[in-house]
Amino acid sequence: MPPPVTAENNKLNRRLGVDAFLTFMRVVMSTFVILGLLMFIGQQIDPDNFVASRINPDATGLTAAQFEGLVISGLSQGAMYGLIALGYSMVYGVLGFINFAHGEVFMVGAMTGMITSNKLDESGAWESNFLLSLLFVLVIAIICSTLTAIIMERVAYRPLRGSPRLIPLITSIGVSFFIQNVSVVLLGPGAKSYPTLPEWLSKKRELLGFVTIEGTRLMVLVVAAISMVALWYLVERTKIGKAMRAVAEDKEIASLMGINVNRTIVTTFAVGGAMAGVAGILWGLLFRSVVHTTGFLPGIKAFSAAVVGGIGNMGGAMAGGITLGSAESVAPLILLEPWGIDGVSQLKDAVAFLVLIFVLLVKPTGLFGERLSTEDRA
Amino acid sequence: MFTCGINNNPTLEGQTMERTRKLLLLLAALALFAVACGDDDEAATTGDDGDDMAETGNDMAETGNDSEMMDHLGDGSLGTITVEPGAEVQIRSLNALTGDVALFGLPIHRAIEIAVDDYGDIHGFSVSLGQGLDDLCSSDGGQAAAQTIVADEQIAGVVGTSCSGAAVAAAPLISEAGIVMISGGNTSPALTSDLAGTAGENYNEGYYRTAHNDLYQGRAMALFVFNDLGLTTAAAIHDGDPYTQGLAQAFVDAYEEIGGEITGFAGIAKGDTDMVPVLTEIAAASPQALFFPIFQPEGNFIAAQAPGVAGLEDTQLLAADGLLVAGYLALEETEGMYFSGPDSRFGENVNQSTGKSAVDFTSAYESLHGEAPTSPFWGHGYDATAMLLDAIESASYVDGDGNLVIDKAGVREHLDGLTGYNGLIGLINCDAFGDCGSQKVTVIHHLDSNDFEGSTDNVVFEYAPS
Secondary structure: OOOOOOOHHHHHHHHHHHHHHHHHHHHHHHHHHHHHHHHHHHHHOOOOOOHHHHOOOOOOOHHHHHHHHHHHHHHHHHHHHHHHHHHHHHHHHHHHHOOOOOOHHHHHHHHHHHHHHHHHHHHHHHHHHHHHHHHHHHHHHHHHHHHHHHHHHHHHHHOOOOOOOOOHHHHHHHHHHHHHHHHHHHOOOOOOOOOOOOOHHEEEEOOOOOEEEEEHHHHHHHHHHHHHHHHHHHHHHHHHHHHHHHHHHHHHHHOOOOOOOHHHHHHHHHHHHHHHHHHHHHHHHHHHHEEEOOHHHHHHHHHHHHHHHHOOHHHHHHHHHHHHHHHHHHHHHHHHHHOOOOOOHHHHHHHHHHHHHHHHHHHHOOOOOOOOOOOOOO | OOOHHHHHHHHHHHHHHHHHHHHHHHHHHHHHHHHHHOOOOOEEEOOOOHHHHHHHHHHHHHHHHHHOOOOOOOOOOOOOOEEEOOOEEEEEEEEEOOOHHHHHHHHHHHHHHHHHHHHEOOOOOOEEEOOOEEEOHHHHHHHHHHHEEEEEEEEEEEEEOOHHHHHHHHHHHHHHHHOOOEEEOOHHHHOOOOOOOOOOOOOOOOOOOOOOOOHHHHHHHHHHHHHOOOOEEEEEEOOOHHHHHHHHHHHHHHHHOOOOEEEEEEEEEOOOOOOOOHHHHHOOOOHHHHOOOOOOHHHHHHHHHHHHHHOOOEEEEEEHHHHHHHHOOOOOOHHHOOEEEEEEOOEEEOOOOOOOHHHHHHHHHHHHOOOOOOOOOOOHHHHHHHHHHHHHHOEEOOOOOOOOOEEEHHHHHHHHOOEEEEEEOOOEEOOOEEOOOOEEEEEEOOOOOOOOHHHHHEEEEEEOOO
């Protein structure tokens, strides 16, 4: 009897084909990365070595200070991605859908910071009492972005609780456009600047004797670290955190245990919004310019960071952010430039998303991904 | 027990795989979307106005037959526009009115409005500018606006765009419709010619401009940096836009030609905020000068972040007319930079069509808008409008029924042969590829972020093609 040609068999063949293709992609991408890295090391040792002179004759290699600058820029950018990613990850953990409007919560934080800091600058407080002003700006921005997140949940997502997951997802895209356009109507479409930071903060300083870092970037890293620790404490060591974890595990059973599921979900949104607010202020202080589309690309990158780190995992979100930010900053020059590709810096965004694809190919659950529960959350 | 565990796993695995696969797909789609968003493709679709052309051609044949033609330019080959008694001659302004580049485009738009007022009637017909159209400083914006324009067959000409990137998409559509477009702000060589007789890749008939060609601006900056500043190594950054890429390339070519060494030529993506990677790429060779002829807000980030990158601490920063706007010069970190741009010392120049001088213009502008123009191309926009209205006047006549008939080919004929025209910007001569500007370029040294006019008047180098 010939083997039955069934749908089963076809499916099997197709799956084998897909597996083979995925393996092929893994090999190609790894080879590209490893070769690029080797060539970069070659360039650093001797910019005129025989490979570089053939593939990338303009090679000059980087100095230690330049490399350090790249890494620090990547880390500070990544820390902000991480802070935003926390919001994506937490909401996904609890509700199982991706809140695409979270980038806009970040933008609201940055915009509020811009308005408040400019008002303080006009009154002279920004210069005379910088630290207090900064704290004030931070608090106002956190309040505004938290409120935005809470209102968003109440108006747009709660009525859709229990509907198929695609529906809140699409709604979130609508919410995102809505907030962007409200910002255009209220504040106009142009880029708006933050006031200049005091010299003592923005100047470069030596750290531990061997790292030179701009004060602003140092502040970004420190504030991100503090926020992360505070969040970890909240989730792992408090009653609210316990409730959040329980709701993430299973909403129905959590409510049977006497947990107020609605309140817990609002809290999750609020905490994510607060983190985005902090990131918004840091972004504003670092780049000193905001526009209504500020939230879009960082939002998508932060979402990618959440997936890279393993969505639903908070440590993973932070690690994913740092990985993505560093890769975006460092990879064009150390992985692509040795190949002699022109305009590598224009490929920064493409690199960020390639990192995502690469991580998912090698480890589909993300760097720190864990299986949350068997409930289908895609 | 053991087998039970194994049996459980595949389902779990399957679900996870299924989940991740869906996620992966979604992500891939998003990634593509995001990358595509940052990309400004200059794909310009040609409109389907071939039929309209044929129609207007027929109309023209009719009107041509039954009226005693007055003396006017044009052979009717592109059709005519008939303005009925009591109606207005329609032209349009197409400039960057919103967004970060509005500081650059708005003064041009306002200059066009003032020029239309100053010019008065054409053969007794008043001129209407309609609603100002926005080029959004992008090819998408330019294309959308051009489609609106060509859909209205009454429109006789366009003054715009502000940005070369928008003109690349708008010019083919407007050219196809048989009307003309005169820009007061475009400078990319691709839109006209290489100045040696070869048309640029985006040249279209019926395209003219009063702004300079960037080959001159690039050369002016190169001469200044190499000879006057005595810097022998330089690098350039562009953002992929036709204006920025064309100007950066013109600078690089001219600089190498006169003996300088280019150590880097890099691109950024519009929307980038963290410039440390691209600056590090440039810093690897420690150039003495860095030319970045881009726009805001990316220009802000480069000026702010460059001094912090190892290898660029002492590099002289240079920019061009796209950043020569009040909002950019007001940033403290731009102090000490040099900017190339059009020679805006219009002094006592008088536009021959309206009889108004640059001084008349600025006082009219200030009384209307409560501020001085925020960028230097207003003079070019004003002259472009006066030239367009002149061309319409000499290509039109009033027929037996009192209609004003504008011959589209005549408008082009007038502009093609324009020489010795006195405008606010100086003497205007149009070459065969639509370059009409006075081509005077200056370099200014920006010293005080609180004094925009003081800085723009601080001319340290001037250039005019020989």
